Amino acid sequence: MISVRDVIVEYGRGTKAVRAVEDVSLDIDRGESLALIGPSGCGKTSLLFAMAGLHQTASGTIGIGGLPVNGPRKEIALILQNAGLLPWKTVLQNANLSLLLNKEYPEKTADAVLEDLGLGDVKNRFPSELSEGMKRRVGVARALSTSPSVMLMDEPLASLDTLTKERIQDLFLELWKQHQFTLVLVTHDIEEAAFLGQRIVVLTECPAHIKTVVDNPDMGNLAYRGTESFLNIVGQLREALEE
Ligand SMILES: Nc1ncnc2c1ncn2[C@@H]1O[C@H](COP(=O)(O)OP(=O)(O)OP(=O)(O)O)[C@@H](O)[C@H]1O
Ligand SMILES: [Mg+2]
Incomplete structure (x- = not known):
């Protein structure tokens, strides 16, 4: 559904270009939910905006539903x-x-x-x-x-109190199941990534490249938080981010 191939995102051109995303390749299935997590300023928004067609890639390609993304699209x-x-x-x-x-x-x-x-x-x-x-x-x-068939979210719940955040995360889970859109969620919140991502991509410091990908097959129900597998995923993510 979403195919990201060898993508580089830069700001500015030539010798003064700032590289924000480096050689990222990812395939996201239709209806999948993928979380992108990484250190502050690493390039998460840059990658998401490139997927949204709001920022041109310096090289590489992004396709959604088989068509190259080169501007905003209604789906x-x-x-x-x-x-x-x-x-x-x-x-x-x-x-x-x-x-x-x-x-x-x-x-x-x-x-x-x-x-x-x-x-x-x-x-x-x-x-x-x-x-x-x-x-x-x-x-x-x-x-x-x-x-929409693709929902891109850039830290949608940043700076909310924990309870409000969890209530809206529950809502996101229910909407994702009900509407079956493909979800790409950028977050710096480890527990949010573990609650909402079927796969969680951990990015490096800027320029972002993929450090590791964590599978999270047991996610998908409201009671997931606090289960052993949830805590295990949270532990894996923390370790990957601290490495
Ligand atoms: N318009 C711009 N011009 C120049 N550099 C930029 C621009 N936007 C972002 N950058 C640089 O690109 C890098 C990645 O920025 P980006 O906003 O994608 O990171 P982020 O992971 O979303 O950060 P945060 O966690 O703070 O939201 C940073 O080093 C930033 O300074
Ligand atoms: Mg950002």
Whole structure:
């Protein structure tokens, strides 16, 4: 489904180019959930933005569904760290933004998705009137509104308190199972990677290349946290990151 081949991502050109991603190759199956974890500043966002078609690779190729990615595509949704809400628009208007930009869904609104995510009652509020967890869910509603087959998330739950974070991680798990999108989750949170990634790719310091890949076959249910296999995966990830 997603094929990343020998990808290099750089900022700037020539001798002044800063390399953020180096020789990364990855195959991600349709419907798979993959977590990308690595040190701060290693190149996670750069790799994800290249997959989203927002940043051109300096070399190598990225294909999604058999077609090369060379710009944003409607079946690819991206959720950013701060949810990217516009303060002057209501919850519903914010959630409708992707639909508006796509112009392919003149009739569709995000109302039903907002209901599903428990935000129906606040759809006329502004972002400043929401809790942090609610804001993140509005970002999720926006991404889901176009029924994407690929969901890319860049640290979507950074700086939330633990309980809110775990509640939204549970929501992500349920949405992933329900909608069967291919999920690529960038996170610096080891437990989040272990809870949500069927495979977890550990990246090196900048420029990011793949240090190791950890399989996590027992993930996929809400009771996974606290089980022996979960703790084992967390241990493996910690070790790989500290190496
Ligand atoms: N627009 C840019 N111009 C120049 N260098 C950049 C740019 N964006 C990122 N970089 C550099 O590329 C490297 C990787 O950045 P990136 O944002 O991809 O890392 P990250 O792993 O997402 O970091 P974080 O964990 O802080 O989110 C860093 O060294 C950064 O300084
Ligand atoms: Mg980042």
